Amino acid sequence: MHSDRAPLGLKIAAGLGLAFMHLPILLIFVYAFTTEDKSYQWPPPGFTLKWFAVTWERTDVWEALALSLKVASISTVIALILGTLCAAAVSRTKFFGREAISLLVILPIALPGIITGISLRSAFNLADIPFSFWTIVLGHATFCVVVVYNNAVARFRRVSGSLVEASMDLGANSFQTFRYVILPNISTALLAGGMLAFALSFDEVIVTTFTAGQQQTLPIWMLEELVRPRQRPVTNVVAMIVVIVTFLPILGAYYLTRGTDTVAGQGK
Amino acid sequence: MTSAIRLSGVSRHYGAVKAVDNIDLDIAEGEFFAMLGPSGSGKTTTLRLIAGFERPTVGEIHIYGEVAQGIPPYKRPVNTVFQDYALFPHLNVRDNVAYGLMVAGVPKFARHRSANDALEMVALGAYGSRKPSELSGGQRQRVALARALVNNPKALLLDEPLGALDLKLREQMQEELKALQRSLGITFVFVTHDQGEALSMADRVAVFNEGRIVQIGTPEDIYYRPISPFVADFVGSSNVLPPKLVASLLGREVYGSLRPEAVYLSDQGHAALITSVSFLGAATRVSMAVSDVAMTMLLPKGATIPKVDDIVQVNWEASDLHLMFAP
Numbered sequence: 197m198h199s200d201r202a203p204l205g206l207k208i209a210a211g212l213g214l215a216f217m218h219l220p221i222l223l224i225f226v227y228a229f230t231t232e233d234k235s236y237q238w239p240p241p242g243f244t245l246k247w248f249a250v251t252w253e254r255t256d257v258w259e260a261l262a263l264s265l266k267v268a269s270i271s272t273v274i275a276l277i278l279g280t281l282c283a284a285a286v287s288r289t290k291f292f293g294r295e296a297i298s299l300l301v302i303l304p305i306a307l308p309g310i311i312t313g314i315s316l317r318s319a320f321n322l323a324d325i326p327f328s329f330w331t332i333v334l335g336h337a338t339f340c341v342v343v344v345y346n347n348a349v350a351r352f353r354r355v356s357g358s359l360v361e362a363s364m365d366l367g368a369n370s371f372q373t374f375r376y377v378i379l380p381n382i383s384t385a386l387l388a389g390g391m392l393a394f395a396l397s398f399d400e401v402i403v404t405t406f407t408a409g410q411q412q413t414l415p416i417w418m419l420e421e422l423v424r425p426r427q428r429p430v431t432n433v434v435a436m437i438v439v440i441v442t443f444l445p446i447l448g449a450y451y452l453t454r455g456t457d458t459v460a461g462q463g464k
Numbered sequence: 465m466t467s468a469i470r471l472s473g474v475s476r477h478y479g480a481v482k483a484v485d486n487i488d489l490d491i492a493e494g495e496f497f498a499m500l501g502p503s504g505s506g507k508t509t510t511l512r513l514i515a516g517f518e519r520p521t522v523g524e525i526h527i528y529g530e531v532a533q534g535i536p537p538y539k540r541p542v543n544t545v546f547q548d549y550a551l552f553p554h555l556n557v558r559d560n561v562a563y564g565l566m567v568a569g570v571p572k573f574a575r576h577r578s579a580n581d582a583l584e585m586v587a588l589g590a591y592g593s594r595k596p597s598e599l600s601g602g603q604r605q606r607v608a609l610a611r612a613l614v615n616n617p618k619a620l621l622l623d624e625p626l627g628a629l630d631l632k633l634r635e636q637m638q639e640e641l642k643a644l645q646r647s648l649g650i651t652f653v654f655v656t657h658d659q660g661e662a663l664s665m666a667d668r669v670a671v672f673n674e675g676r677i678v679q680i681g682t683p684e685d686i687y688y689r690p691i692s693p694f695v696a697d698f699v700g701s702s703n704v705l706p707p708k709l710v711a712s713l714l715g716r717e718v719y720g721s722l723r724p725e726a727v728y729l730s731d732q733g734h735a736a737l738i739t740s741v742s743f744l745g746a747a748t749r750v751s752m753a754v755s756d757v758a759m760t761m762l763l764p765k766g767a768t769i770p771k772v773d774d775i776v777q778v779n780w781e782a783s784d785l786h787l788m789f790a791p
Contacts, residue, residue, distance in 0.1 A: 356548065356550065358546050358547075358548055358550035359550050359552060359553075361515075361517055361537070361544075361546070361550065362544070362546055362550035362551075362552070363552075363563070363567075364516075364517075364536065364537040364538045365515060365517075365537050365538070365542075365543055365544045365612075366538075366543065366563050366564035366567065366611065366612075366615065367538045367539075367564050367567050367568055367615065368538055368563070368564075368567040369536070369538055369567075372567045376563070376566070376567065377552060380554040381553070381554055
């Protein structure tokens with residue numbers, strides 16, 4: 197039939213669109229190998245691997261990377277706990293203001309990061325909380341919770357309520373029911389939500405700018421490096437690492453939630 | 465007769481809705497008790513009150529002499545077979561059946577042996593390693609039954625367990641459930657909206673309507689001596705005679721009920737205009753209008769069958785006309 201194949205024009209347009217989105221990323225990879233270190237010169241005058249060695253030697257990179265990993269891990273753990281609890285409450289019980297709470301939980305991801313950042317900063321100032329590792333974690337947790345909550349709430353709705361009742365009926369207390377019935381049915385959703393949360397936190401700039409003190413997470417460090425050019429290609433090497441570190445969990449999350457169309461707990 | 469489950473003045477209200485309204489119930493040990501009623505009549509809520517998934521707004525529930533209030537579902541000596549079976553999709557059939565024993569801390573070997581025995585009992589011994597999604601509706605039903613019974617409950621609660629099965633399977637399961645109850649000797653409390661199911665299986669039936677129990681009795685009581693027009697109508701298509709007609713026959717202005725099989729063609733009696741005739745196999749059901757009241761009769765095989773629009777004479781024995789004094 198004539199509608200099976202897209203016309204050539206549409207194919208070209210789609211190809212150009214994809215190229216527009218992804219070529220700049222490739223460019224960053226290319227500059228990681230350039231011999232010119234003051235400015236981004238195209239085409240690169242020469243190629244070298246020395247920047248990988250230089251990056252390896254730079255302690256500030258390691259510190260920033262360690263901080264980012266720590267912040268992302270702890271934000272993710274907080275998000276997993278709070279997001280799951282919140283999803284359980286919203287999908288399992290009916291109470292006054294349930295819809296409002298559901299909306300309020302999702303709001304931080306809809307709000308521009310700069311609003312979240314400014315409001316958190318002024319709140320920390322008002323409460324006289326010094327900026328520290330934990331203020332960064334707190335800032336990140338606001339949007340990480342949303343990602344976990346969204347994943348968990350969708351899965352909770354598909355785990356039929358009678359499974360929980362069946363478990364209680366068969367002698368399992370609340371903890372056993374969670375451990376043996378709920379957790380196995382929502383685990384892939386939690387893993388996917390956790391991975392997304394980790395990736396979001398790992399490359400977050402805006403909220404971090406407002407909630408960090410002297411510490412630099414990896415994205416903040418990169419921003420600083422661009423402002424004062426010194427061994428510029430080091431930034432590109434780090435950028436490559438960031439792309440790889442964030443891409444893997446997102447890919448993982450995609451494969452985990454794919455193919456779970458069959459509803460858990462469909463009785464009939 | 466020891467009381468297995470006793471409800472005294474139990475109500476469950478959701479705001480202004482009285483799902484269960486002031487129910488008194490006394491189910492004996494070893495009894496096969498059916499709760500029959502249309503959807504929304506409160507029968508399932510009553511079952512959930514016994515299981516512990518709902519709390520009574522007022523009233524007391526005793527299970528084997530012990531007050532049930534404040535005792536969570538997982539500590540009650542009853543088990544439920546759910547309407548949608550509620551099998552755990554992530555566990556295989558054997559682990560589903562063994563679940564109650566697992567959370568009770570029974571070692572793996574012992575609980576698997578018990579689970580296998582329970583599966584044998586419901587003729588699914590070879591299916592232990594399957595996932596619930598690989599079973600048919602009837603097989604899931606049996607797994608749910610085995611999963612409940614493996615815990616040796618004092619009473620088994622069944623919430624419309626046969627509702628999702630096709631007619632043939634349903635009839636087969638009715639007989640099996642009845643045989644199972646007899647051999648185990650435990651109390652069965654069975655919720656259904658199918659009057660045939662309730663009458664054929666139960667020792668006693670409670671008929672529910674609008675959150676209340678309208679009548680409790682043996683299947684014969686309910687069938688031949690309905691207490692109100694609702695019971696007569698709901699339990700198997702009795703003819704409900706309005707008070708005016710009963711008054712013209714017996715001089716008392718109350719509702720009367722008349723089984724369709726008690727009506728017969730006669731040389732003298734009441735004029736009836738035939739409105740439809742359906743052949744049922746063993747009998748023929750004839751719908752007609754007697755003094756503007758819609759009635760049906762069942763004519764046995766071999767009887768002369770009138771045609772639609774015929775006007776015939778029908779009659780019944782006075783003793784077959786049952787008077788209903790409840791509104």
